[in-house]
Amino acid sequence: RFDVRPPSAEPVRRRTRYRREGFHVSSPPVDFSQTGRSENCGLFGSCPAETAYIDFFTIFIVRIKHFTTRTIMKKQLLTAAILCCLVIAGSTAAPKSAKKKPKIPVSRVQTHMDGYLGDRIDACIRVRVCSEDPDLLVAPMRRQTETSLWQSEFWGKWTLGAIASYRYNKDPELLRKIEGGVESLLAAQQPDGYIGNYAPEAQLTNWDVWGRKYTMLGLLAYYDLTGDKKALDGAVRLADHLLTQIPAVRQIERTGIYRGMSSCSILEPIMLLYNRTLDEKYLDFARYIVDRMESADGPQLIAKALDGVPVSERFPLDDPSRGWFVWENGQKAYEMMSCYDGLLELYKVTNAPRYLKAVEATVTSIIADEINIAGSGSSFECFYKGKALQTEPAYHTMETCVTMTWMKLCYDLLRLTRNPLYADQIERSAYNALAASMKEDASQIAKYSPLEGARSAGEEQCGMHVNCCNMNGPRAFALLPEAAVTDYGDELFVNLYGPMSSTVRLDGGEVLLEQATSYPEQGDIEIMIDPRKSFEFTVSLRIPAWSAVSMVTVNGQSVEGAIPGEYLRLKRRWEAGDRIGVKLDMRGRLIRQGGFQAIERGPVVLARDTRFGDGFVDETVVVQATDGFVTLLPAEEKPEKMWMAFTAPMILGTDLEGELAEPRQIMLCDFASAGNTWNRNIRYRVWLRRTLNLMKPDGNER
Numbered sequence: 001r002f003d004v005r006p007p008s009a010e011p012v013r014r015r016t017r018y019r020r021e022g023f024h025v026s027s028p029p030v031d032f033s034q035t036g037r038s039e040n041c042g043l044f045g046s047c048p049a050e051t052a053y054i055d056f057f058t059i060f061i062v063r064i065k066h067f068t069t070r071t072i073m074k075k076q077l078l079t080a081a082i083l084c085c086l087v088i089a090g091s092t093a094a095p096k097s098a099k100k101k102p103k104i105p106v107s108r109v110q111t112h113m114d115g116y117l118g119d120r121i122d123a124c125i126r127v128r129v130c131s132e133d134p135d136l137l138v139a140p141m142r143r144q145t146e147t148s149l150w151q152s153e154f155w156g157k158w159t160l161g162a163i164a165s166y167r168y169n170k171d172p173e174l175l176r177k178i179e180g181g182v183e184s185l186l187a188a189q190q191p192d193g194y195i196g197n198y199a200p201e202a203q204l205t206n207w208d209v210w211g212r213k214y215t216m217l218g219l220l221a222y223y224d225l226t227g228d229k230k231a232l233d234g235a236v237r238l239a240d241h242l243l244t245q246i247p248a249v250r251q252i253e254r255t256g257i258y259r260g261m262s263s264c265s266i267l268e269p270i271m272l273l274y275n276r277t278l279d280e281k282y283l284d285f286a287r288y289i290v291d292r293m294e295s296a297d298g299p300q301l302i303a304k305a306l307d308g309v310p311v312s313e314r315f316p317l318d319d320p321s322r323g324w325f326v327w328e329n330g331q332k333a334y335e336m337m338s339c340y341d342g343l344l345e346l347y348k349v350t351n352a353p354r355y356l357k358a359v360e361a362t363v364t365s366i367i368a369d370e371i372n373i374a375g376s377g378s379s380f381e382c383f384y385k386g387k388a389l390q391t392e393p394a395y396h397t398m399e400t401c402v403t404m405t406w407m408k409l410c411y412d413l414l415r416l417t418r419n420p421l422y423a424d425q426i427e428r429s430a431y432n433a434l435a436a437s438m439k440e441d442a443s444q445i446a447k448y449s450p451l452e453g454a455r456s457a458g459e460e461q462c463g464m465h466v467n468c469c470n471m472n473g474p475r476a477f478a479l480l481p482e483a484a485v486t487d488y489g490d491e492l493f494v495n496l497y498g499p500m501s502s503t504v505r506l507d508g509g510e511v512l513l514e515q516a517t518s519y520p521e522q523g524d525i526e527i528m529i530d531p532r533k534s535f536e537f538t539v540s541l542r543i544p545a546w547s548a549v550s551m552v553t554v555n556g557q558s559v560e561g562a563i564p565g566e567y568l569r570l571k572r573r574w575e576a577g578d579r580i581g582v583k584l585d586m587r588g589r590l591i592r593q594g595g596f597q598a599i600e601r602g603p604v605v606l607a608r609d610t611r612f613g614d615g616f617v618d619e620t621v622v623v624q625a626t627d628g629f630v631t632l633l634p635a636e637e638k639p640e641k642m643w644m645a646f647t648a649p650m651i652l653g654t655d656l657e658g659e660l661a662e663p664r665q666i667m668l669c670d671f672a673s674a675g676n677t678w679n680r681n682i683r684y685r686v687w688l689r690r691t692l693n694l695m696k697p698d699g700n701e702r
Contacts, residue, residue, distance in 0.1 A: 103275040104224055107167070108506070111481040114499040115518065116643055120435060123442035124477040125165040128470070130174055132158055134181025136465070140197035141188040141215075149462040150207035152197040154471050155185060156214025161474035163221045168481050182222050185215070186234045193241030195234070204245055204255040209263035210335075212238060216269035220276065232276060239273055242266075243285060253292045257327045259299040259315055261335035264289050267342025271349065286346050290355075293339065299330050301339055305358035311336065311365050312383040324380060331382040333370070336362075337405045344412050356416075363413060366406070367425065373591065373598055373605050373686065374436065374451060374671055375429030376403040390451060391596040391687045398449045400437045400469035403429055404476040411483050414495065418488060420542045420567050423495035426483050427544070427603045430496075431520065434476050435672035437469070440641045444678070445473035452617075452685040455675045485513060491538040493567065497525050497582070508535040511574070520602040521644060523547075523586035529578040537574060540567040541582060544603065546589065553581040588630035588648060590623055596687040597623045599630055599648060599668060606646065607674040609684045611639040612667035615652055617683055620691040624649040624663050635667060642673040654691055 113121060137158055140151035159181055166174045189195045195215050198208040219235040222228065246252050253260030267289045274282035292298050304314045315330025317323075340359045347355035370377035372390040376398040379386060386397070407429050414422035436449045439457075447458030447469045461467040484496040490507045498520070502513045510532045517525040529539065543550050545565035552559045552568055555578055562568050570580070584602065591598045599606045608617040623630060635645035647665035655661070674684035 100278050102278055107482070108487050109482075109485050109502055109504050111484045111500055111502040112168075113481050113484065116521075117430065117435075117480055117498055118500070120438065120442075121168070121477045121480060124438060124445075124474050125169060125171075125174070127442035128438075128445060129158075129162050129165050129474050130171075130177065132162075132177075132466075134158060134162075134177065135184045138181070138184040138188055140462075140464075141185065141195055144197060145199055146197040147199060147202040148206045149197075150211060150468070151462040151464060152195075152211025153207070153214045153468065154462075154464065154466055155181065156211070156216075156218040157468070157471035157475065159218035160214075160221055161471070161478055163218075163225050164475060164478035164482070167225070168478055178222065179226075182219070182228075182231055185219070186230060189234055189237065192244075193237035193239075195238050204249055206257060207262060209242070209246075209252070209255050209266055212242060213266040213269055213338075216266070216273065220269060220272050223276065235269070235273055236277065236279075239270065239282065239285075243281065247288070247292075251292055251295075251297070252289055253295060253298040254327075257325060257329070258332040258335050259297070259327060259330045260292070261299050261301075261330070261332060261339050264293050264299070265335055265338035265342060267339060268345050269342075271342060271345035274349070275345075283349065286342075290343070290346065299336070299339070301336065301343070301362070302354060302358040305361040305365075306354065308361070308365075310369050310383075310385070311362060312369060312385045324382075329382065331384065333378040333381055333383050333402045334399070334405050336383075337366075337402075337409050341405075341409055341412060344416065348416070359409075359413065360417075363409065363422075367421075371406070371425070371428075372398070372451065373600070374398065374432035374449070375425065376406060376433035376449070378402045388593075391593055393450065393452060396448050397451070398433050398437075399447060400434075400445055400449070400476075401472045403433045403437065403449075404472045404479075407434070407476050407479055407483075411479055414483065415486060418486075418493065418540075418567075420495070420565060421545075423483065423493075423542050424545050424565065426480075427496055430476075430480055431603045432605050432671045434473070435670075436674070436676070437473055438477075439678055440673075440676040445470050446678075451671075451687060452683075453675075454680050454683055455678045456680065457678065490536070491540055491569075493540045493542070494527065495542050497584075506537050508537055509533050511537070513539075519584075520586070520604055523584035523602065525582040525584070527580040527582065529574050529580065530576050531574050534573060534575050536572065538569050538571040539574070539580065540569045541580070543568055544584060546600065546603065547585040548587075549585045551581075551583040553579075555579055556581075588632040588646070590625040590628050590630050592690075593687070595690050595692070597621070597690050598687050599623065599632075601632060601646070604644065605671040605686055606648075606668040607671045607684045607686045608666070608688065609639075609642075609669050609674045610682050611642075612645075612669075614664075614667050617685040618689075619652055620654060620689045621650040621652050621666070622691050622693075623688065624651070632668075633665065638667075638669065641676065642669050644670040644673070650688075651691070 134155060137155040140146060159178065162174060162178050166178060185195065196208055196211050216235050216238055219231045223231040246255065252263050256263035267286055270282050270286050270289070274286065294300055294302055299314065312331055315328070317329050340362055343355050344359055370383050370386050372387055377383065377386045378397065378399055379394040380396050381399050381402060407426050410422040410425045413419065433449055437446045444457045446455055447467060449455065458467045458469055480496065484500060485502040485504060486493045486495060487504050487506060492504050492506060492511060492513065497515060497517060499517055500515050504511045504513060512530040514528045515525055516528065519525055541552065543562045543564055543566055547564055550562040552562050554570060559568070559570065586602050589600045591600060610617055630648050632646040632648055635647055638645035646668050648668055649663040650666045651661070651663050653660055671686060675682050
């Protein structure tokens with residue numbers, strides 16, 4: 001009989017930290033209160049195999065010290081040792097297999113989009129992405145003379161957009177351009193690991209750590225794409241150099257502006273690096289970043305989110321006239337959302353509920369207070385309760401970097417939670433704010449896309465030929481095919497509708513999904529399901545929140561349960577040739593806010609445009625509607641390079657006598673097409689001022 005109880009009453013503390021060369025028992029022991037397991041779990045109970053392996057071997061060594069030749073003979077000792085080895089072999093079954101493995105994301109979905117969005121994506125890749133010379137973007141990192149600006153973000157942003165674009169179209173020329181950019185960047189890495197544009201004496205100030213973030217993201221994306229270890233090694237050296245500076249030189253929240261949010265957003269690539277290396281120091285550094293975010297000087301993104309503080313009220317400036325782009329400003333939209341992307345990555349590893357709750361609470365606040373009718377927000381790149389103020393013209397609204405980061409945050413939450421709310425947000429942004437940001441010929445991506453006025457190119461920044469939104473916008477366009485159809489286990493999610501085809505590898509097999517439709521020009525969609533083999537899986541259809549009445553059929557048979565804002569889950573054994581029919585509510589919807597009106601149709605916002613020549617776009621009107629719905633008629637003619645055009649009945653101006661008293665059919669186009677020539681003489685307008693009528697109870701009805 002072999003007694004495996006420890007010789008003392010003190011329970012054996014389990015140690016589960018490992019080295020690559022094998023098991024390594026180290027201190028401190030695992031805190032089992034964070035794992036949901038008891039520290040006193042049985043030796044062969046629910047503890048993982050590697051824990052049992054370490055414990056059993058430790059116990060055996062301890063017990064063997066108590067054997068003496070007076071109480072046990074050599075034969076008995078040998079028998080006990082053999083028994084121990086047999087138990088170890090049987091219970092652990094090759095402990096190496098239980099080691100953690102690096103997490104490199106592998107997509108199981110490949111989607112190709114046609115129609116309007118597909119054309120916009122192709123144009124963006126062809127004109128905006130492929131025309132760039134990444135070596136020019138590396139040049140500031142070779143000079144290293146900067147003390148205040150953000151040139152070093154441009155390489156990372158372009159590389160992320162280019163890699164996502166290559167994953168979409170598999171263009172070998174684009175891949176060669178990406179490879180050349182990575183080679184140029186790595187050649188600029190300093191012996192100590194630093195890659196950046198800042199002079200040594202200016203490092204850790206202003207945008208320095210922010211730029212390093214984008215460099216790390218670009219290198220890791222390239223490693224994920226190609227498996228090139230040089231890119232991973234470059235990211236490791238860059239991160240390790242940062243770890244020698246922070247917190248030794250100063251705390252991270254004091255290394256950049258906006259209460260450290262720009263620097264703390266490096267949390268995302270640090271977590272991605274941890275997932276690819278499993279080096280605990282990166283996880284420790286990520287936790288340090290979160291601790292400092294919650295410090296007195298930090299932006300307190302978790303505490304304020306959980307306390308329900310609106311994003312515009314988190315450390316607002318007391319006196320904006322003293323400076324806007326300063327450390328004290330805690331309202332910066334883009335940087336704040338970037339920090340929450342990193343927090344989601346930390347949540348995926350730790351499963352700490354408050355991290356996810358903080359992100360979701362913040363997104364709820366942004367939707368309620370900031371996101372406007374076109375799916376974006378911000379003024380001067382900051383949150384300002386813009387949803388309630390969207391009818392008032394404001395300077396520098398709807399920055400494309402804000403639009404892109406908002407879409408990315410929603411996409412990350414969509415993948416994690418499978419909540420269709422986030423797909424609704426992505427769709428609104430895609431067809432309106434994002435599509436409007438790119439010039440019709442794709443030669444430029446605007447920095448700002450106001451809801452009225454004229455469109456124009458942004459400035460060239462930092463003494464270079466580009467700006468932040470030129471580099472960031474393509475990432476949002478390339479995100480759309482990834483978000484259109486997603487998967488989880490044996491469930492397939494149709495998040496976006498439109499002419500497209502998707503190949504999806506579910507757990508049970510591969511499925512080809514094709515959408516035949518002109519959506520959103522029309523609301524009828526036919527989805528063809530073609531599994532390589534017949535098997536049971538679920539097709540989950542997003543029923544848009546705006547679609548008041550939706551109808552779904554499977555092979556011609558009506559299906560109940562299509563609820564706005566939810567997924568309709570169709571679980572069955574699917575056969576090749578099965579068909580799903582979807583019909584969405586494409587009636588015009590009248591949206592009222594204060595003394596203004598706007599019209600939506602499906603996911604698309606409509607606008608007046610002076611190219612129609614049917615009156616002054618700034619004139620007051622009363623849109624004619626019944627029960628909140630507007631009768632829209634397709635326009636017989638429309639200006640060149642305009643996507644969609646309709647007419648809506650309106651009473652114009654302030655005169656109710658004669659012919660002006662009768663409704664007229666006024667032309668409207670999709671918001672993305674409005675002013676898309678970027679001619680300053682062409683004006684457009686989304687929110688139409690409503691004429692006041694004192695003879696009516698609510699003051700505005702005819």
